[in-house]
Amino acid sequence: MKNTENKKVYIYDGSYQGLLTALYQAFKLREVPIKIVAQAEFKDDLFYQQVEVKTENEKAQFFSDQIKEHISAQTLNNIFHAYLSEAEKMELYIFRYLFTGFKVGKKVDEFLTKDYVRQVQDLAHKVRHESHRLKGLIRLQEAAGGKYYAAVEPDYKTLVLMAPHFKNRFSTMDWIIHDKKREEAVIYSAAEKEWLVIDLEKEFEPELSNKEKDVQQLWQAFFSAVSIKNRSNPRTQRQFMPKKYWKHLIESPGSSRKFKIK
Amino acid sequence: MELQKKLEILSDAAKYDVSCSSSGSSGRGDGSSLGNTKAAGICHSWTDDGRCVSLLKILFTNYCIYDCHYCVNRASNDRARASFTPEEVAKLTVDFYKRNYIEGLFLSSAVSRDPDWTMERLLKTVQLLRNKYNYQGYIHLKAIPGADFKLIYQAGLLADRMSVNIELPSESSLEKLAPQKKKAGILAPMKGIGAGIENNIIERKKYKVKDKFVPAGQSTQLIVGASPESDRQIISLSEGLYDHFNLKRVYYSAYLPVNNSSLLPTLPGPPLKREHRLYQADWLLRFYGFKADELLTPGRENFDLKIDPKADWALNNLDKFPLEVNTADYEMLLRVPGIGPRSAAKIVKARKEKTLTHYNLKKMRIVLKRANFFITCDGKYAAAVPFESSVIYDRLAENECQQLSLFGSSSGSDESSKSWDLEKAE
Known part of the structure; x- marks a missing residue:
């Protein structure tokens, strides 16, 4: 480890390829950056030397192959998922995780007493967890024209993790899943059998099909009817389905307390 | 009758069946059809009673020829009745599925006219879904006791999971509370399904038969508290079902007084805590390598409501503890109260790198609240109480009491938690 005197801040463009390129550069030049930050997050820093990393796809690809070969595919997965968390300091944890990883190989995931190993694993876990949760909580609505639309506001950048699942499941439908927080969306076409991520402004709302309201009403009726009154337990309900996800649901949790059947 | 009204009546009538899982089956979809299944299962919503909604759980009809005392749909009950048509159920399932409301269909039914007729309707519905709508999502189907097995078998080739509810844990209770049902008819x-599943697995391997028969396995349900059976009888029955009938799951349903019948006990509320204990014990059987006769022995018929079955076991086998986490087998780690498969795996991994201390465990997010009383780390015992059964018991019960407010807190009808409150007040 040379050059520790000359402390550097790596700035990358915010993409995953960008992060991999930055990491590649650090390992290649045998530098330990004091920070690695996305361009959008960067605030002017007087004390350290700034290094702007230009994203290069070949380098990123090469580096991820190296991780797979010398550490493990699981580690590569953890890194990608931790990246999707967009958490503060995530890049540096990844750097240190890899630093140990290149030394000890795939055993790095057993180093649970090391702070940075745990941090990366925890972040990755949180991202996977939210993605799994949303696979259930996303609600599609039929828009005029027979396409389906869903809005979400996830904590993490989970769209790309969910897309393959929904492609598999709704392969014969055209659909859009809209991340309103990040103003992007996954769009899938049944004819092309492919999905891609596009920019989509927050205000976008499609016009719904004629029968959509009827189906939604049926669902609400079902949801209220299946809850057993003398077992009412709103706390467990919130524990599994936190309120932050309620906004884009069709059903209204808590409604059975007002709803009566016959 | 309007569809919405039917849906309200028939989902309301089906809600007492507690089975909800959508797991165990994977990769039905082939890219040209609607839907697929995920091995891990997905929950789509949670009702106000905290149970998950994974499947569209409905009865095909609630017109019933039987008059079982514990059931809301018994023939002599004055209730709103309705029946779907196979087309209505299929359409509804597809409409909900396309909007990602549900993971699939759970179709059950009261026995209307006769068992064969009812089973035929269920079969028709599933055929419509699979063939006409090209639907490849999850289907959980009830097998109607007493129906021709050919019908059940055909349905099994299209469904993911099938179940027959035993409901009452002993033959004498069945005779008393459901006189028209026979044990043989249920078993x-x-x-048949159990044998079908096994044969199908062999056939698929040997002869490359493509059709899967009930790939997600079968399950059943037992009602707890409607009849006098003890926890020991119930849990041994479950063990038998897992071992001999190849069941995937046994569900327990705390008895809710839905009917007035002199044959049924009057309870202040559903025995939710007892149900919880049975589920805990069930998990111990399936994932922790326990045997039913380790958990309860003749003479100790019921689980302690104040502490969980695993802690109870540990206190009765205190000679095996405290356990040194750095050297104990994985199997023994699993038996420490508060340590589950995930924590045990973490410990086994991490201790390869270094000798673990309490601080390490804490950092690894291993919950020590209960485990602390039963482990040593590098020879150190860190629970601030003497290693004595009665002392630990009190501490565990205290912890549990705070935690258990999660279960049935708002209804306040849980008999056991009430008596606990009284004790505290004194």
């Missing part, structure tokens, strides 16, 4: 289809 025969279960045995």
Whole structure:
């Protein structure tokens, strides 16, 4: 480890390829950056030397192959998922995780007493967890024209993790899943059998099909009817389905307390 | 009758069946059809009673010829009745599925006209879904006891999971509370499905038969508290079902007084805590390598409501503890109260790198609240109480009491938690 005197801040463009390129550069030049930050997050820093990393796809690809070969595919997965968390300091944890990883190989995931190993694993876990949760909580609505639309506001950048699942499941439908927080969306076409991520402004709302309201009403009726009154337990309900996800649901949790059947 | 009204009546009538899982089956979809299944299962919503909604759980009809005392749909009950048509159920399932409301369909039914007729309707519905709508999502189907096994078998080739509910844990209770049902009628289809699953697995391997028969396995449900059976009888029955009938799951349903019948006990509320204890014990059987006769022995018929079955076991086998986490087998780690498969795996991994201390465990997010009383780390015992059964018991019960407010807190009808409150007040 040379050059520790000359402390550097790596700035990358915010993409995953960008992060991999930055990491590649650090390992290649045998530098330990004091920070690695996305361009959008960067605030002017007087004390350290700034290094702007230009994203290069070949380098990123090469580096991820190296991780797979010398550490493990699981580690590569953890890194990608931790990246999707967009958490503060995530890049540096990844750097240190890899630093140990290149030394000890795939055993790095057993180093649970090391702070940075745990941090990366925890972040990755949180991202996977939210993605799994949303696979259930996303609600599609039929828009005029027979396409389906869903809005979400996830904590993490989970769209790309969910897309393959929904492609598999709704392969014969055209659909859009809209991340309103990040103003992007996954769009899938049944004819092309492919999905891609596009920019989509927050205000976008499609016009719904004629029968959509009827189906939604049926669902609400079902949801209220299946809850057993003398077992009412709103706390467990919130524990599994936190309120932050309620906004884009069709059903209204808590409604059975007002709803009566016959 | 309007569809919405039917849906309200028939989902309301089906809600007492507690089975909800959508797991165990994977990769039905082939890219040209609607839907697929995920091995891990997905929950789509949670009702106000905290149970998950994974499947569209409905009865095909609630017109019933039987008059079982514990059931809301018994023939002599004055209730709103309705029946779907197979087309209505299929359409509804597809409409909900396309909007990602549900993971699939759970179709059950009261026995209307006769068992064969009812089973035929269920079969028709599933055929419509699979063939006409090209639907490849999850289907959980009830096998109707007493129906021709050929019908059940055909349905099994299209469904992911099938179940027959035993409901009452002993033959004498069945006779008393459901006199028109026979034990043989319930067990025969279960045995048939179990054998069918096994044969199908062999056939698929040997002869490359493509059709899967009930790939997600079969399950059943027992009602707890409607009849006098003890926890020991119930848990041994479950063990038998897992071992001999190849069941995937046994569900327990705390008895809710839905009817007035002199044959039924009057309870202040559903025995939710007892149900919880049975589920805990069930998990111990399936994932922790326990045997039913380790958990309860003749003479100790019921679980302690104040502490969980695993802690109870540990206190009765205190000679095996405290356990040194750095050297104990994985199997023994699993038996420490508060340590589950995930924590045990973490410990086994991490201790390869270094000798673990309490601080390490804490950092690894291993919950020590209960485990602390039963482990040593590098020879150190860190629970601030003497290693004595009665002292630990009190501490565990205290912890549990705070935690258990999660279960049935708002209803306040849980008999056991009430008596606990009284004790505290004194």
